[in-house]
Amino acid sequence: MFKSLNICLKDLQSEFRSKKKLNSMIIFSLLVVLIFSISFGNFIGKSSFIDSLVPGVLWVSFTFVSTIAIFQSFSDEIENGCINALKLCPAQWNAIYTGKILSTLTLLYLVQLFIIPIFALMFNYSFQGIFLLAVVVLVGTSGIVSVGVLLAAITMNTRSGELLLPVLLFPLIVPVIIPSVLATGKIISGSTFVDILDELRLLVVYVIMFYTTSRLLFEWTIQD
Amino acid sequence: MLNNNTILAGVELMIEFNKQILRLLPYLILVSLIISLGAIFIYTPPMYDGAGTLLNESFNIFFIHLPIALISYFAFMLVFVSSILYLHTFNNKWDKFAASSAEIGAIFAFLVLLTGSIWANDVWGWYWVWEPRLTTSLVLFLVYVGYIMVRQSVDEPEKGARLSAIFGIVGFISVPLSFFSIRLWRSVHPVMFGDTFYGTTGGGIGGIEIIVTLFINLITFFLLFVGLLIFRYDNEKLKSKVYTLKRKLMNN
Secondary structure (H helix, E strand, O other), X not given: OHHHHHHHHHHHHHHHHXXXXXXXXXXXXXXXXXXXXHHOHHHOOOHHHHHHHHHHHHHHHHHHHHHHHHHHOOHHHHHOOHHHHHHOOOOOHHHHHHHHHHHHHHHHHHHHHHHHHHHHHHOOOOOOXXXXXXXXXXXXXXXXXXXXXXXXXHHXXXXXXXHHHXXXXXXXXXXXHHHHHHHHHHHHOOOOOOOOHHHHHHHHHHHHHHHHHHHHHHHHHOOO | OOOHHHHHHHHHHXXXXXXXXXXXXXXXXXXXXXXXXXXXXXXXXXXXXXXXOEOOXXXXXXXXXXXXHHHHHHHHHXXXXXXXXXXXXXXXXXXXXXXXXXXXXXXXXXXXXXXXXXXXXXXXXXXOOOXXXXXXXXXXXXXXXHHHHHHHOOOOHHXXXXXXXXXXXXXXXXXXXXXXXXXXXXXXXXXXXXXXXXXXXXXXXXXXXXXXXXXXXXXXXXXXXXXXXXXXXHHHHHHHHHHHHHHHHHHO
16 A cells, blocks of 8 residues: 555656646647537526536546546656566566556546536536536546546556547446436436435445455556 | 277267368358347337337347347357456467357447447337447447457467457456446436346346347347357468468578
C-alpha cells in the first residue's frame, strides 16, 4: 500500500514539475463544455430543458477527460522505457497498478473541481446537493479509472494504442455511466441520499468488481 | 496384453471415428434446423397474451431470438473460462479456443440485435428504443468486437494471446449486466424467466408446445454453435501452422 502511494507521489511530482497533462486536460475539458454550451445554446435559460440535459452533458465531459487522463497514465513510462525501471522496483507489480490509479484519480479530481464551476457558469445553472454530487462523481470516476488503467496497460502494447483505448473503454464503463447519470439526474431534481442509494450501491459494486479483477490481471499486462 | 502399438492403433481409430462424426455434423445441423423451423411454423398453436388477444405472427421470431441470446452468453462464458485457463497454463490451445468462441459469440450477439430489432419494429413500432436491455445488448456486442480488435492489433501471437485473454476476462463483466438489466431497471423488454428486482414476476411462456419448440430450437442453435466452433478451431490451428512454417522459411 505504501509502495503504491510512493509510485503515485512519484507520478504526481513529475506531473507538477511539467504540468503537461494537467494543462492539456483542463484546456480540453474547457473546450468540451464550451462546445456543449454552443450546441445547446437555445436551451440555456429554460430550466426544465437544462435539468434533463445536465447529467448527460456532465458525464460525457467527464468520460472524455478520463479517457485523456487514462491514456496518459502510461505514456510517460513508455517514452524512455521507464516501465522497465518501474518493474525493477522492490514492489509487487500490483502496486504499480494501484499507484497509477491513485495518481490518475488525483489529477482527474483536480480537473473536475475546475470543470463543475465552469459548467455551472456556462449553463447558468446552480447545483443543488453539491455534496451528494461530489460523492457520485468521486465513486463514478474511480470506477472509470480502475478499469481504464488496465486497458491503458493493454493498449500501450498494441500498434494503434490511442485509437484502441476509447473503443475498448467506452463499452466497458457503461455499467458505471448508467447509474452515475441516473443518480446525477435525481440529485438535480432535489433527491436526498436515500433516493440515490440504489444507484450508489450498483456503482460501488462495479467499482469493487473492476478494481479487484483489474488488480488481479494487471501483472500479465506488463509481463514480457 | 496392451503394448504401445495397440494403444496407438486405438488412438488412431478414435481420431478416425471423430472425423466421421465431424463429417456428419453439418448434415445433423441442417436436419435439426429444418425440424426446428417446422416446429416454429407448424407445431406451435396461435399465441394469446395474458388478456386473451391473439398475438401477431411476429411472435415466432422469439423462438430464434431467445436461443441465440442464451447461446451468445454461453459463448462469452467459454471465452471467459478459456482466457483464465490460458493465463494459468499458457497453453495455446486455450487461446485458440477463446478466439474462436469470441468470434462466433459476436456474430450471435449481432443476430440477437437483428432479430430483436425486427421483432421490435413489428410489436413496438420502432426498430430501436433507448432502454436498458437494448443498450446493454449492444454494449455486449461492442465489447467482443473490441476483443477481436485487440487480437488483431498485436503482431506477436504470444503477446496478442496474453492481452486478449486479459480483455476477455474483464469484458465478461458486461454479460451479467446484460442478463440482469431487465431485472434491475424497469424496461420495455419482457422478462421470460425469474423475477425482477423491483417486484414483478417474470413469465409469459405457457403451454407445453411452446416449451417444446423452444427446447428444440435451443438444441439446434447449440449444435450450430458447436459445429461452427469446431470448424473455427481447426481454422485457427491451420493458421498457426502456416505462421510457424512462414517463420521457418524466413529464417532459412
